[in-house]
Amino acid sequence: MTPLSTTMARVSSPGATDDRRRRVLEVAARALAEEGPHALSLRRIAAESGGSTQIVYTLFGGKPGLADALYAEGFRRLGAAMAAALDAAPPPGDPERLIALGRGYRAFALDEPAFFSVMFGRAIPGFTPARATRGVGRSATLGRVVEAAQQCLDAGTLVGADAEQLARTCWVTTHGLASLEVNGMLAAEGRDAFAEAVLRTPLAAHLPPEPGQG
Amino acid sequence: MTPLSTTMARVSSPGATDDRRRRVLEVAARALAEEGPHALSLRRIAAESGGSTQIVYTLFGGKPGLADALYAEGFRRLGAAMAAALDAAPPPGDPERLIALGRGYRAFALDEPAFFSVMFGRAIPGFTPARATRGVGRSATLGRVVEAAQQCLDAGTLVGADAEQLARTCWVTTHGLASLEVNGMLAAEGRDAFAEAVLRTPLAAHLPPEPGQG
DNA sequence: ACGGTGTCATAACGCTGTTATACCTGAGCT
DNA sequence: AGCTCAGGTATAACAGCGTTATGACACCGT
Incomplete structure (x- = not known):
């Protein structure tokens, strides 16, 4: 079990959810800032965050x-x-x-x-x-x-x-x-x-x- | 070389294209005003205008x-x-x-x-x-x-x-x-x-x- | 009368957000 | 320890979107 957030790493450390939240938000913010609002797609953000589209639903409840x-x-x-x-x-x-x-x-x-x-x-x-x-x-x-x-x-x-x-x-x-x-x-x-x-x-x-x- | 500025009308009267353009625009404007920008879909506007989605492409060149x-x-x-x-x-x-x-x-x-x-x-x-x-x-x-x-x-x-x-x-x-x-x-x-x-x-x-x- | 042109409806493509489903992990209880 | 349960995850499907190719049709100038 990897102790760090690199792999999927279930919920090993207590702050892991916050970490993933921050990472997804960071990816979304960069897409927004660099390519504009229409570049914000769940699939793309999820993929660049290393997960599936569901991640946005579990972390943010949807778009x-x-x-x-x-x-x-x-x-x-x-x-x-x-x-x-x-x-x-x-x-x-x-x-x-x-x-x-x-x-x-x-x-x-x-x-x-x-x-x-x-x-x-x-x-x-x-x-x-x-x-x-x-x-x-x-x-x-x-x-x-x-x-x-x-x-x-x-x-x-x-x-x-x-x-x-x-x-x-x-x-x-x-x-x-x-x-x-x-x-x-x-x-x-x-x-x-x-x-x-x-x-x-x-x-x-x-x-x-x-x-x-x- | 068409003598008039309007494109050739498939329908009888020469101003028919302008009429349709106006009608589509009116439908779109009402959808926009009454339901907001996200209610502007080509399919819906085309349907409410009595045509197919292509009408928006022929009249406006696209969304x-x-x-x-x-x-x-x-x-x-x-x-x-x-x-x-x-x-x-x-x-x-x-x-x-x-x-x-x-x-x-x-x-x-x-x-x-x-x-x-x-x-x-x-x-x-x-x-x-x-x-x-x-x-x-x-x-x-x-x-x-x-x-x-x-x-x-x-x-x-x-x-x-x-x-x-x-x-x-x-x-x-x-x-x-x-x-x-x-x-x-x-x-x-x-x-x-x-x-x-x-x-x-x-x-x-x-x-x-x-x-x-x- | 006939080719050419532009419009039309239909269908398909790839994309979107959302949701249902099954899997799999880790925690907590007996 | 073994088991149940809750919850995050991935997959797949759905409806809808903008766009584009296709074929049929009506009009134009010749």
């Missing part, structure tokens, strides 16, 4: 379950992109952090358009995310923006806004930009400059009225 | 062709929704017309989420719109906004902006709102009020500096 897992994985990657963008931003309280979050969001959309389309565009035919999964993704995304907005309001670098509503407005603006870009609706020329300008739009009305110093 | 026609039809309906919203708006030069266009856009997305997902969400598995079709849709949508923005700039009701860039910013903002709403990412409570606030966001930085008389 909708796998899609839900990919949906969650997409939000995980989006969160990572936003976190990475925050790392290169000024400390909390600076409105630039809101811009940075938008940049990270946009970068994710342009880097992973297939994931983005699964998350925000019905790219997997019959799939609608489970309420719970959608709520988690929503909170994970919006939460970071609310936090950054609240820090700006606390610091007085933004005024006259509610953190939640300001964050949602930022999300809407950033998402519209990313979505239209992913769908090829914005001209290629000057895209980046336009994006920078757009990301600043929601903040204009809430900058402190004092004369700026440079 | 991508039919999808392209539905994509164009979606933009036609979006244009109609925006035009209808303009009819109920103040005369040209009033920034409220830009808000009205946004309302029409949002109303279309909420009324026809399946069309919206085909247009902006890769809802038909293998389908990417033809460059030309996408360009037409883009122009038809953005053009109305550019026109309204230019009228405001000419009238001085908006200042310090470029019509094209302002219009694109309005589109991005409105589209982000509509897209997140269609995908269930915005809480139901207070949706309409939030939408109204969001639609006004791009205009804030370009309102004339004079003290308002309201």
Whole structure:
């Protein structure tokens, strides 16, 4: 009996199921990212994972379950992109952090358009995310923006806004930009400059009225 | 060499092909609107149109062709929704017309989420719109906004902006709102009020500096 | 009147997601 | 220890999908 996961290895170690789950998900994520949503077939994923189609049913309960897992994985990657963008931003309280979050969001959309389309565009035919999964993704995304907005309001670098509503407005603006870009609706020329300008739009009305110093 | 642009009609009247094309498209549009993108099957559409699956190939060249026609039809309906919203708006030069266009856009997305997902969400598995079709849709949508923005700039009701860039910013903002709403990412409570606030966001930085008389 | 052309319905191919079936392993109980 | 039982696995089948080849049919220009 091989102690490792290389061969079929029944259920030797207690975490074996998680391992296989992770492996199948990894195969599916790569197929999605590299070849698009229509490359997600149970047979192919099962074969590349070294098993039969049944594996997707035992591990995920079917294709909708796998899609839900990919949906969650997409939000995980989006969160990572936003976190990475925050790392290169000024400390909390600076409105630039809101811009940075938008940049990270946009970068994710342009880097992973297939994931983005699964998350925000019905790219997997019959799939609608489970309420719970959608709520988690929503909170994970919006939460970071609310936090950054609240820090700006606390610091007085933004005024006259509610953190939640300001964050949602930022999300809407950033998402519209990313979505239209992913769908090829914005001209290629000057895209980046336009994006920078757009990301600043929601903040204009809430900058402190004092004369700026440079 | 056929003197007319239409292909030669197997049936008596010369416009018969166009008629069938329209009929098939109508069946497909209804299936899409009422049951969603995954209800679009060649066999079903052909049967409901009173023919065989081949009809979609002779009239549209295959499913991508039919999808392209539905994509164009979606933009036609979006244009109609925006035009209808303009009819109920103040005369040209009033920034409220830009808000009205946004309302029409949002109303279309909420009324026809399946069309919206085909247009902006890769809802038909293998389908990417033809460059030309996408360009037409883009122009038809953005053009109305550019026109309204230019009228405001000419009238001085908006200042310090470029019509094209302002219009694109309005589109991005409105589209982000509509897209997140269609995908269930915005809480139901207070949706309409939030939408109204969001639609006004791009205009804030370009309102004339004079003290308002309201 | 006749070949040519394009449309049509039928049938087949390979693919899809899903489900039923049988097998086989490992755990737990007697 | 031997046995039963639950559960993961592979296989095969089913219905449906988009697509394509095939043959019959109606119209066109000659």
